[in-house]
Amino acid sequence: MPTMVLTGVYLSLNANVLNEYARKAEVAVEVEEKDVTTYISAGWKLVIGGLKSGSLALELLNDFAATKLDSIMWPLIGTVVPFEIRPDQAAVSTSNPKYTGSVLVKEWGSISGSVGDEASVGVTYPTSGAVVRATS
Template structure:
């Protein structure tokens, strides 16, 4: 990947696509350094890694009046832990790099001086690890029937690590529409006998969920998102991200 000028960062907060209302997205992570210096440290400070944390800070143009707008979503999410996903690629296509986490929407700021374009800013602070993975479903492809996504060669999950999965349902249409997404793994890219590793709760409206496996080793190296859709003339827009941490 070549050097990148940030002109198209994509950001999803639960079921809200913040891309068209954002002009700054900043993602950071850190590990606490705990002083463990002692008389055997040779005169040098000695530290151990403590608790990890991550933070996503964003700002942009304020809009309200619909659940898909930044103001409606910010008020609904304030004080709640929701999934966040971000990418430097506006397409968020399958295989594009994704950073995602479960994070608390901890603050929200809006409005400015007369004559200014109404702004917003806010922060989300991690409740789960920040995961570096890949998008497993593109946000712009409508799904109207049960199906499976494209396989990703993300590798095996070693003992003590987990497969993390974020789901952002951006819109739902039809009569009593319902979508139940799941994470499947396989020994190879044929998915001849896939194994379900995690299943999201059935969704009937825009919203977000995040899941992780239990830490047991998984030798399968190929992964994908699959979904079951029901209802009368249902249609869903959603995106999903997968990653091992």
């Protein structure tokens, strides 16, 4: 059975490679379910796909030093920026596809945690436009 353990995900947001801060990254795509049931369906529900949407969910270890994560993310709030994510930092290939698109940076939680916790932040950004999967 083929399996993979994620140990070196590549993550870029607005051309900033964020691998050193990322501890979780997830790109998800879904399609709306549209009910087109009519009497001809004999009591069975009929559905078709509607609009597609996606999200990029991240868990990041924050760094407040000059030129580090907080100073990268803060100016992006409210903007639509490109992203790229792939399972490994190696070159893009059939076994290491890249997913690209744009996301709306709608939030940034600079300081979060309790006494003794690491400075981490979890965010989820909606995609804007298509998410593309490529192998070259």
